[in-house]
Amino acid sequence: MNTPSTEVGRRARKRLQMLEHLANTAARLFESQGYESVTMEQVAEEADVAKRTLYNHFPTKEAALAYWLDAELERDLAHLQDDVAKCKTFRSRVTCVLDASADWCEKHPTYLAAYLRHRLLSVGGSGGDEGRSDGSDIALAWQHLIAAGQLAGELSKAFPADQLATWFHHLYLGALLRWLNVPGLALKKEFQAITKLFVEGAGAKVKVPRSRQ
Missing domain, CATH: 1.10.10.60 (Homeodomain-like)
Structure with missing residues (x-):
């Protein structure tokens, strides 16, 4: 029964x-x-x-494309687990994932514009907009990496990991959009820039003059 x-x-x-x-x-x-x-x-x-x-x-062709690409990404991330585990810092771990993402994106540029249109409309929502709730979206990978970085004391705990992951995901999508629209950019360098911004912030580093002896 x-x-x-x-x-x-x-x-x-x-x-x-x-x-x-x-x-x-x-x-x-x-x-x-x-x-x-x-x-x-x-x-x-x-x-x-x-x-x-x-x-x-x-509901749209973009939604079907996004679901398929997310499944492809999930498989790629699974293969990266051993490589990520060998990395010692948050920055090196997230760079490992971003480099793999850049390699994939450079091989599939024709799909990215439609994918990004769809993801930018749905980013930050709860659950999958096509019923997907298996955590395959790359934003979940950011959340896990950020949570580990907070636990290790590398990242501030002033904001919860899921909130920081959403912000980082916006930076990630923005870097992809910039790469698609500005000829000559290197995607891995764009990802390095957003990682630096996320970890170090955008504030100017003020040098404190040494006091004279």
Whole structure:
């Protein structure tokens, strides 16, 4: 006999399976036909679902793209765990993640503008805007790294880790936007700059003159 919790769990699994099926179908179309040319109607037809089903899970094409890219990012972050664990400081750990992100972004520039439009509208919200709540968004990685930095005394505890993670995530997205829109920039250097700003702040360092003996 099924209990209410069992039924809820089954529905959640089915929803997750459908999200992954739809996102992966959309991704195949994006790869084969180009992102801009693919329509939501094509995705529904290729996935063999009603358009209403597709829109219930992903209200926009950008949402489907973001879900797929977040899943790709989650897999990449999982592979980075050993490398991050070897790093001794917050700055080195976050740089490890950012360098990997830069490598990925430089290989997929055609998707980034649409992804960023979607993420900038949803950043800081609670949970996934497509029902995703498995913590795959890179903002959760920032939160874990920041919390560890606070615990080690490297970062201030004046603000909670989740709040700092949201602020850092805005810096991250801003660096990506700047890289996309300003020719000739090196993405890794842009990420180094936001890390320096986050850790050290933007205030001028005033040199105190030595007193004369």
